[in-house]
Ligand SMILES: C[C@](O)(CO)[C@H](O)COP(=O)(O)OP(=O)(O)OC[C@H]1O[C@@H](n2ccc(N)nc2=O)[C@H](O)[C@@H]1O
Protein backbone atom coordinates (compact mmCIF):
# COMPACT_ATOMS: atom_id res chain seq x y z
CA UNK A 1 0.00 0.00 0.00
CA UNK A 2 1.32 3.48 -0.89
CA UNK A 3 1.21 5.33 2.44
CA UNK A 4 2.22 8.65 0.79
CA UNK A 5 -1.35 8.84 -0.49
CA UNK A 6 -2.54 8.86 3.16
CA UNK A 7 -0.38 11.81 4.24
CA UNK A 8 -0.55 15.59 3.87
CA UNK A 9 -4.28 16.27 3.42
CA UNK A 10 -4.93 20.04 3.79
CA UNK A 11 -7.72 21.44 5.99
CA UNK A 12 -7.68 25.14 5.11
CA UNK A 13 -9.12 28.02 7.11
CA UNK A 14 -12.11 30.05 5.94
CA UNK A 15 -13.07 33.68 6.28
CA UNK A 16 -16.61 35.00 6.45
CA UNK A 17 -16.26 38.07 4.23
CA UNK A 18 -19.47 39.39 5.83
CA UNK A 19 -22.09 37.94 8.19
CA UNK A 20 -25.73 39.03 8.46
CA UNK A 21 -28.46 37.44 10.55
CA UNK A 22 -31.87 37.51 8.90
CA UNK A 23 -33.92 35.51 11.39
CA UNK A 24 -34.18 32.67 13.85
CA UNK A 25 -35.51 29.15 13.25
CA UNK A 26 -37.90 27.33 15.58
CA UNK A 27 -34.97 25.27 16.96
CA UNK A 28 -33.17 28.48 18.03
CA UNK A 29 -30.54 28.39 15.26
CA UNK A 30 -30.03 31.64 13.38
CA UNK A 31 -30.62 32.16 9.67
CA UNK A 32 -27.52 33.75 8.14
CA UNK A 33 -26.28 35.32 4.96
CA UNK A 34 -22.54 35.10 4.45
CA UNK A 35 -19.75 34.67 1.91
CA UNK A 36 -17.14 32.01 2.62
CA UNK A 37 -13.67 32.22 1.11
CA UNK A 38 -10.79 29.81 1.82
CA UNK A 39 -7.26 30.74 2.84
CA UNK A 40 -3.91 29.34 1.71
CA UNK A 41 -3.24 28.47 5.36
CA UNK A 42 -4.55 25.70 7.55
CA UNK A 43 -4.16 22.40 9.35
CA UNK A 44 -2.69 19.29 7.72
CA UNK A 45 -4.03 15.78 8.33
CA UNK A 46 -2.26 12.41 8.04
CA UNK A 47 -4.05 9.08 8.07
CA UNK A 48 -2.93 5.47 8.58
CA UNK A 49 -5.04 2.40 7.94
CA UNK A 50 -6.03 0.45 11.08
CA UNK A 51 -7.44 -3.04 10.92
CA UNK A 52 -10.65 -3.76 12.78
CA UNK A 53 -13.15 -1.19 13.87
CA UNK A 54 -10.77 1.29 15.50
CA UNK A 55 -10.80 5.02 14.79
CA UNK A 56 -8.24 6.83 16.91
CA UNK A 57 -6.60 10.26 17.00
CA UNK A 58 -2.79 10.38 17.10
CA UNK A 59 -2.89 14.01 18.30
CA UNK A 60 -3.95 15.71 21.50
CA UNK A 61 -6.10 18.85 21.23
CA UNK A 62 -6.48 21.06 24.27
CA UNK A 63 -9.93 20.62 25.88
CA UNK A 64 -11.12 18.12 23.23
CA UNK A 65 -11.68 14.50 24.34
CA UNK A 66 -10.83 11.91 21.65
CA UNK A 67 -14.51 10.90 21.41
CA UNK A 68 -15.55 14.53 20.74
CA UNK A 69 -12.82 15.18 18.20
CA UNK A 70 -14.53 16.20 14.97
CA UNK A 71 -12.13 14.09 12.87
CA UNK A 72 -12.97 10.95 14.88
CA UNK A 73 -16.69 11.72 14.68
CA UNK A 74 -16.40 12.32 10.92
CA UNK A 75 -14.60 9.00 10.34
CA UNK A 76 -17.17 7.08 12.43
CA UNK A 77 -19.99 8.79 10.58
CA UNK A 78 -18.52 7.68 7.24
CA UNK A 79 -18.13 4.10 8.50
CA UNK A 80 -21.75 4.04 9.69
CA UNK A 81 -23.05 5.45 6.41
CA UNK A 82 -21.12 3.03 4.20
CA UNK A 83 -20.68 -0.08 6.34
CA UNK A 84 -16.90 0.11 5.87
CA UNK A 85 -15.31 -2.50 8.13
CA UNK A 86 -11.80 -1.21 8.95
CA UNK A 87 -10.55 1.88 10.75
CA UNK A 88 -7.97 4.68 10.70
CA UNK A 89 -5.44 6.47 12.82
CA UNK A 90 -5.85 10.23 12.30
CA UNK A 91 -3.24 12.87 13.04
CA UNK A 92 -4.11 16.59 12.87
CA UNK A 93 -1.08 18.84 12.55
CA UNK A 94 -2.88 21.78 14.21
CA UNK A 95 -2.03 25.23 12.96
CA UNK A 96 -5.35 27.08 13.23
CA UNK A 97 -6.39 28.64 16.54
CA UNK A 98 -9.49 26.96 17.99
CA UNK A 99 -12.52 29.16 18.48
CA UNK A 100 -11.02 31.81 16.26
CA UNK A 101 -13.79 31.96 13.64
CA UNK A 102 -11.53 30.34 11.04
CA UNK A 103 -13.52 27.09 10.98
CA UNK A 104 -10.61 24.80 11.83
CA UNK A 105 -12.70 22.07 13.45
CA UNK A 106 -15.22 22.01 10.59
CA UNK A 107 -12.42 21.97 8.04
CA UNK A 108 -10.68 19.05 9.82
CA UNK A 109 -14.00 17.16 9.75
CA UNK A 110 -14.55 17.87 6.03
CA UNK A 111 -11.02 16.81 5.11
CA UNK A 112 -11.49 13.57 7.07
CA UNK A 113 -14.70 12.80 5.17
CA UNK A 114 -13.24 13.58 1.73
CA UNK A 115 -9.86 11.90 2.33
CA UNK A 116 -11.14 8.69 3.94
CA UNK A 117 -13.92 8.32 1.36
CA UNK A 118 -11.14 8.37 -1.25
CA UNK A 119 -8.63 6.21 0.67
CA UNK A 120 -11.20 3.65 1.80
CA UNK A 121 -12.83 3.58 -1.64
CA UNK A 122 -16.28 4.06 -0.10
CA UNK A 123 -17.52 5.92 -3.19
CA UNK A 124 -19.83 8.59 -1.74
CA UNK A 125 -20.41 11.69 -3.87
CA UNK A 126 -19.43 15.17 -2.60
CA UNK A 127 -23.15 15.86 -2.11
CA UNK A 128 -23.53 12.77 0.08
CA UNK A 129 -20.40 13.67 2.08
CA UNK A 130 -21.72 17.23 2.55
CA UNK A 131 -25.00 15.85 3.88
CA UNK A 132 -23.12 13.67 6.39
CA UNK A 133 -20.99 16.71 7.31
CA UNK A 134 -23.99 18.91 8.10
CA UNK A 135 -24.67 16.65 11.08
CA UNK A 136 -21.21 17.54 12.44
CA UNK A 137 -21.34 21.31 11.94
CA UNK A 138 -23.02 23.96 9.82
CA UNK A 139 -19.83 24.91 7.96
CA UNK A 140 -18.71 21.36 7.12
CA UNK A 141 -20.63 21.11 3.78
CA UNK A 142 -18.91 24.25 2.44
CA UNK A 143 -15.50 22.78 3.29
CA UNK A 144 -16.46 19.47 1.63
CA UNK A 145 -17.37 21.27 -1.63
CA UNK A 146 -14.29 23.49 -1.40
CA UNK A 147 -15.67 26.40 -3.45
CA UNK A 148 -16.00 29.99 -2.24
CA UNK A 149 -19.70 30.34 -1.59
CA UNK A 150 -22.61 32.64 -0.98
CA UNK A 151 -24.42 30.84 1.86
CA UNK A 152 -27.86 31.13 3.43
CA UNK A 153 -29.94 29.25 5.98
CA UNK A 154 -27.61 28.00 8.70
CA UNK A 155 -25.01 27.60 5.96
CA UNK A 156 -26.57 24.55 4.27
CA UNK A 157 -27.85 26.44 1.18
CA UNK A 158 -24.98 27.78 -0.88
CA UNK A 159 -23.85 28.63 -4.38
CA UNK A 160 -20.36 29.28 -5.77
CA UNK A 161 -19.12 32.87 -6.03
CA UNK A 162 -15.82 34.29 -7.21
CA UNK A 163 -14.77 37.31 -5.14
CA UNK A 164 -11.26 38.76 -5.65
CA UNK A 165 -8.47 36.64 -4.10
CA UNK A 166 -6.38 39.23 -2.20
CA UNK A 167 -3.57 38.72 0.29
CA UNK A 168 -4.86 39.04 3.83
CA UNK A 169 -3.30 39.67 7.19
CA UNK A 170 -5.29 37.71 9.78
CA UNK A 171 -4.84 38.69 13.43
CA UNK A 172 -5.73 36.52 16.42
CA UNK A 173 -6.23 38.87 19.38
CA UNK A 174 -5.46 36.12 21.91
CA UNK A 175 -9.01 35.51 23.15
CA UNK A 176 -11.44 32.63 22.53
CA UNK A 177 -15.01 33.60 21.72
CA UNK A 178 -17.91 31.20 22.33
CA UNK A 179 -20.09 31.03 19.20
CA UNK A 180 -23.09 30.06 21.34
CA UNK A 181 -22.66 33.07 23.64
CA UNK A 182 -22.53 35.49 20.70
CA UNK A 183 -25.69 34.01 19.14
CA UNK A 184 -27.38 34.13 22.55
CA UNK A 185 -26.59 37.81 23.22
CA UNK A 186 -29.78 39.90 23.57
CA UNK A 187 -28.12 42.86 21.83
CA UNK A 188 -27.38 40.94 18.60
CA UNK A 189 -28.98 42.33 15.43
CA UNK A 190 -31.17 39.47 14.17
CA UNK A 191 -33.38 41.25 11.67
CA UNK A 192 -31.10 42.20 8.77
CA UNK A 193 -32.97 42.63 5.51
CA UNK A 194 -31.99 39.91 3.06
CA UNK A 195 -29.42 41.26 0.59
CA UNK A 196 -28.28 40.12 -2.87
CA UNK A 197 -24.78 39.17 -4.02
CA UNK A 198 -24.60 42.55 -5.82
CA UNK A 199 -25.09 44.38 -2.48
CA UNK A 200 -22.13 42.49 -1.01
CA UNK A 201 -20.01 43.25 -4.10
CA UNK A 202 -20.90 46.94 -3.74
CA UNK A 203 -19.71 46.89 -0.11
CA UNK A 204 -23.18 47.06 1.49
CA UNK A 205 -22.47 44.30 4.01
CA UNK A 206 -20.89 43.92 7.46
CA UNK A 207 -20.40 41.43 10.28
CA UNK A 208 -23.27 42.01 12.73
CA UNK A 209 -21.51 40.00 15.45
CA UNK A 210 -18.64 42.53 15.57
CA UNK A 211 -20.23 45.07 17.98
CA UNK A 212 -21.25 42.32 20.43
CA UNK A 213 -17.83 40.66 20.42
CA UNK A 214 -16.01 44.02 20.67
CA UNK A 215 -18.12 44.94 23.70
CA UNK A 216 -17.24 41.74 25.58
CA UNK A 217 -13.68 41.34 24.29
CA UNK A 218 -11.87 44.70 24.07
CA UNK A 219 -8.85 42.92 22.49
CA UNK A 220 -10.94 42.26 19.37
CA UNK A 221 -11.85 45.97 19.11
CA UNK A 222 -8.18 46.87 19.57
CA UNK A 223 -7.06 44.46 16.85
CA UNK A 224 -9.66 45.90 14.44
CA UNK A 225 -8.46 49.41 15.32
CA UNK A 226 -4.83 48.46 14.80
CA UNK A 227 -5.57 46.98 11.35
CA UNK A 228 -7.58 50.08 10.34
CA UNK A 229 -4.54 52.10 11.40
CA UNK A 230 -2.58 50.32 8.64
CA UNK A 231 -4.83 52.11 6.13
CA UNK A 232 -7.03 49.14 5.25
CA UNK A 233 -10.62 48.09 5.98
CA UNK A 234 -10.74 45.52 8.78
CA UNK A 235 -13.44 42.99 9.65
CA UNK A 236 -14.04 40.09 12.03
CA UNK A 237 -14.60 36.55 10.67
CA UNK A 238 -17.56 34.48 11.90
CA UNK A 239 -18.20 35.06 15.58
CA UNK A 240 -14.54 35.96 16.11
CA UNK A 241 -12.10 36.29 17.55
CA UNK A 242 -9.89 36.63 14.45
CA UNK A 243 -9.97 39.81 12.41
CA UNK A 244 -8.63 40.32 8.91
CA UNK A 245 -7.90 42.88 6.21
CA UNK A 246 -7.04 42.66 2.52
CA UNK A 247 -3.81 44.35 1.34
CA UNK A 248 -2.54 45.56 -2.05
CA UNK A 249 -0.36 42.47 -2.37
CA UNK A 250 1.65 39.87 -0.48
CA UNK A 251 4.50 42.27 0.22
CA UNK A 252 2.26 44.91 1.82
CA UNK A 253 0.53 42.23 3.93
CA UNK A 254 3.90 40.89 5.13
CA UNK A 255 5.14 44.39 5.96
CA UNK A 256 2.06 45.02 8.09
CA UNK A 257 2.57 41.59 9.72
CA UNK A 258 6.08 42.75 10.64
CA UNK A 259 4.56 45.71 12.51
CA UNK A 260 2.06 43.55 14.45
CA UNK A 261 2.32 44.13 18.23
CA UNK A 262 4.15 41.20 19.82
CA UNK A 263 1.24 40.23 22.09
CA UNK A 264 -0.91 39.16 19.11
CA UNK A 265 -0.44 36.25 16.73
CA UNK A 266 -1.04 36.73 13.03
CA UNK A 267 -0.45 35.20 9.64
CA UNK A 268 -0.45 36.22 6.00
CA UNK A 269 -2.44 34.13 3.52
CA UNK A 270 -4.11 34.46 0.14
CA UNK A 271 -7.86 34.22 -0.37
CA UNK A 272 -8.75 31.16 -2.46
CA UNK A 273 -11.99 30.50 -4.29
CA UNK A 274 -10.99 26.83 -4.68
CA UNK A 275 -9.72 25.23 -1.51
CA UNK A 276 -6.42 23.42 -1.05
CA UNK A 277 -8.47 20.25 -0.41
CA UNK A 278 -9.91 20.51 -3.94
CA UNK A 279 -6.40 20.86 -5.41
CA UNK A 280 -5.28 17.85 -3.37
CA UNK A 281 -8.19 15.79 -4.75
CA UNK A 282 -7.07 16.74 -8.30
CA UNK A 283 -3.77 14.96 -7.56
CA UNK A 284 -5.33 11.97 -5.77
C1 LIG B 1 -21.21 31.67 12.45
C2 LIG B 1 -20.32 30.74 11.65
O1 LIG B 1 -18.97 30.83 12.11
C3 LIG B 1 -20.33 31.15 10.18
O2 LIG B 1 -19.31 30.53 9.48
C4 LIG B 1 -20.77 29.32 11.80
O3 LIG B 1 -22.06 29.13 11.24
C5 LIG B 1 -20.73 28.80 13.20
O4 LIG B 1 -20.74 27.40 13.10
P1 LIG B 1 -20.17 26.47 14.24
O5 LIG B 1 -18.93 27.03 14.85
O6 LIG B 1 -20.16 25.07 13.66
O7 LIG B 1 -21.28 26.63 15.31
P2 LIG B 1 -21.95 25.50 16.18
O8 LIG B 1 -20.91 24.86 17.03
O9 LIG B 1 -22.79 24.66 15.28
O10 LIG B 1 -22.91 26.39 17.08
C6 LIG B 1 -22.65 26.81 18.38
C7 LIG B 1 -23.90 27.47 18.89
O11 LIG B 1 -24.14 28.72 18.22
C8 LIG B 1 -25.51 28.92 17.94
N1 LIG B 1 -25.73 29.04 16.50
C9 LIG B 1 -24.81 28.59 15.62
C10 LIG B 1 -25.00 28.74 14.24
C11 LIG B 1 -26.19 29.36 13.81
N2 LIG B 1 -26.46 29.53 12.51
N3 LIG B 1 -27.10 29.79 14.71
C12 LIG B 1 -26.88 29.65 16.05
O12 LIG B 1 -27.72 30.06 16.85
C13 LIG B 1 -26.23 27.73 18.55
O13 LIG B 1 -26.63 28.10 19.85
C14 LIG B 1 -25.17 26.68 18.65
O14 LIG B 1 -25.40 25.76 19.69
Ligand SMILES: Nc1ncnc2c1ncn2[C@@H]1O[C@H](COP(=O)(O)OP(=O)(O)OP(=O)(O)O)[C@@H](O)[C@H]1O
Pocket residue numbers: 061063064068069070071092097098099100101102103104105106108109139179238239240
Ligand atom coordinates in the same frame (compact mmCIF):
# COMPACT_ATOMS: atom_id res chain seq x y z
N1 LIG C 1 -10.36 18.62 15.28
C1 LIG C 1 -10.81 19.72 15.92
N2 LIG C 1 -10.23 20.91 15.70
C2 LIG C 1 -10.68 22.02 16.33
N3 LIG C 1 -11.68 22.04 17.19
C3 LIG C 1 -12.30 20.91 17.45
C4 LIG C 1 -11.90 19.71 16.83
N4 LIG C 1 -12.70 18.74 17.27
C5 LIG C 1 -13.56 19.32 18.12
N5 LIG C 1 -13.33 20.63 18.24
C6 LIG C 1 -14.14 21.59 19.07
O1 LIG C 1 -14.76 22.56 18.21
C7 LIG C 1 -14.65 23.87 18.75
C8 LIG C 1 -14.66 24.89 17.62
O2 LIG C 1 -13.45 24.83 16.95
P1 LIG C 1 -13.12 25.64 15.62
O3 LIG C 1 -11.65 25.69 15.47
O4 LIG C 1 -13.87 25.06 14.47
O5 LIG C 1 -13.73 27.06 15.97
P2 LIG C 1 -14.00 28.28 15.07
O6 LIG C 1 -12.79 28.56 14.24
O7 LIG C 1 -14.50 29.39 15.95
O8 LIG C 1 -15.14 27.80 14.10
P3 LIG C 1 -16.35 28.63 13.45
O9 LIG C 1 -15.84 29.66 12.58
O10 LIG C 1 -17.03 27.51 12.68
O11 LIG C 1 -17.15 29.16 14.62
C9 LIG C 1 -13.35 23.84 19.55
O12 LIG C 1 -13.36 24.77 20.60
C10 LIG C 1 -13.30 22.41 20.06
O13 LIG C 1 -13.95 22.31 21.31
